[in-house]
Amino acid sequence: MEVSSVLAVGGTNKEAAADPARGWKHRLQTVRRLDWWPRSEEAAVPMWVHGLFWGLLLFFDGLIIFFDYTNPKNQQPLEYLLLRAVFTDVLSAILFYTNWMVLIPRTLSRGRLWPYVAGVLLLVLAYIPLRFGVSWMVKGAAEDVHDKQRALSMLVPYGVMGLMAIFLSSALRITGDYLRGQRNRREMERQQLLIELAMLKTQINPHFLFNTLNNIYSLTSRKSDKAPEAVLRLSEIMRYLLYESSTDTVPLSRELAHLRSFLDLQRLRLSATAQEAIQLTVTGAPADCAYPIAPLLLLPLVENAFKHGDLAARPVAVHITLDLAADGQLRFSVLNHVAAADAERELPNQPGGVGLVNLRRRLALLYPGRHTLEVQTPPGQHLVTLILG
Numbered sequence: 001m002e003v004s005s006v007l008a009v010g011g012t013n014k015e016a017a018a019d020p021a022r023g024w025k026h027r028l029q030t031v032r033r034l035d036w037w038p039r040s041e042e043a044a045v046p047m048w049v050h051g052l053f054w055g056l057l058l059f060f061d062g063l064i065i066f067f068d069y070t071n072p073k074n075q076q077p078l079e080y081l082l083l084r085a086v087f088t089d090v091l092s093a094i095l096f097y098t099n100w101m102v103l104i105p106r107t108l109s110r111g112r113l114w115p116y117v118a119g120v121l122l123l124v125l126a127y128i129p130l131r132f133g134v135s136w137m138v139k140g141a142a143e144d145v146h147d148k149q150r151a152l153s154m155l156v157p158y159g160v161m162g163l164m165a166i167f168l169s170s171a172l173r174i175t176g177d178y179l180r181g182q183r184n185r186r187e188m189e190r191q192q193l194l195i196e197l198a199m200l201k202t203q204i205n206p207h208f209l210f211n212t213l214n215n216i217y218s219l220t221s222r223k224s225d226k227a228p229e230a231v232l233r234l235s236e237i238m239r240y241l242l243y244e245s246s247t248d249t250v251p252l253s254r255e256l257a258h259l260r261s262f263l264d265l266q267r268l269r270l271s272a273t274a275q276e277a278i279q280l281t282v283t284g285a286p287a288d289c290a291y292p293i294a295p296l297l298l299l300p301l302v303e304n305a306f307k308h309g310d311l312a313a314r315p316v317a318v319h320i321t322l323d324l325a326a327d328g329q330l331r332f333s334v335l336n337h338v339a340a341a342d343a344e345r346e347l348p349n350q351p352g353g354v355g356l357v358n359l360r361r362r363l364a365l366l367y368p369g370r371h372t373l374e375v376q377t378p379p380g381q382h383l384v385t386l387i388l389g
Contacts, residue, residue, distance in 0.1 A: 099169040127162035245295035252291040284324035309336030
């Protein structure tokens with residue numbers, strides 16, 4: 001394959017040497033294939049830039065024509081002033097759009113500063129004689145050619161005018177690119193946030209299912225009559241997980257109904273005389289409360305109370321309270337007793353404590369600066385309080 005390529009290249013060179021016309025044609029085709037022009041998305045000029053640029057040109061044209069025409073020393077007719085403004089605007093537009101569509105994409109956008117500076121100088125050097133040409137063409141060559149002193153005095157103003165057109169183009173281009181980059185960055189952060197929240201949810205659901213199936217297995221292994229009811233409660237909970245928790249928020253009433261189903265499932269582990277050992281107290285939230293809350297936000301705190309608490313404690317093993325204030329502040333606390341053997345262990349570091357870690361991350365993402373999660377360990381107890389502002 002390499003030998004064939006070399007032969008082909010050698011054959012092409014020999015043919016080009018034998019036929020000069022064909023050789024020039026081959027070179028022109030090679031030049032045409034070079035990436036001289038930037039991609040269309042790099043050179044695109046937004047409509048607001050067109051409007052702002054031409055609005056500024058027309059505004060300054062109006063000011064200059066007004067002051068020149070109303071100046072008592074002015075001896076130039078209005079037609080000259082208008083023609084000068086038109087040709088000057090055309091030259092300024094050439095500088096503006098060449099810088100935007102060609103120079104910046106080929107240099108600054110690719111981190112090449114010095115080629116950009118050289119390109120700006122070349123544009124200004126080309127603009128100055130063209131600007132003199134406009135004056136000569138409109139006003140008359142004979143008058144300005146002999147006025148060399150005036151011509152030299154206009155070199156700096158014309159150069160400044162060219163630089164102003166280029167710098168305006170650069171400023172608007174850099175500002176537009178910065179704002180577009182900010183929008184893209186915010187969109188990427190939003191997408192990453194959604195992905196992370198979805199991953200956290202997928203971690204919460206199997207974690208809950210794992211604990212619940214252990215409870216059902218314990219009932220079935222003892223051939224308890226409570227096993228069918230446990231399966232029914234689990235089906236209600238799974239229906240909530242599958243069909244209602246996929247939204248960003250749910251009404252507090254639905255979250256509480258889900259929590260009550262979970263507590264009923266946990267009560268099946270207790271004897272008939274110990275049902276009151278698990279208590280849930282709700283104040284300020286009616287049965288149809290529509291207060292929006294992220295789904296499955298309260299469950300990890302309750303799960304940990306049953307997983308690491310002492311259900312043999314009496315008269316109350318787990319006490320859960322929820323209070324919804326009139327100003328919209330929600331206070332949720334879970335108090336459970338801890339067995340003496342577990343009293344010295346920190347809850348978040350216990351094996352399988354994934355739920356509380358995920359909860360902290362979800363709170364940071366969903367309620368930034370609007371939540372408080374406090375963990376207290378009184379003697380023989382564990383108290384977790386969540387406040388949503």
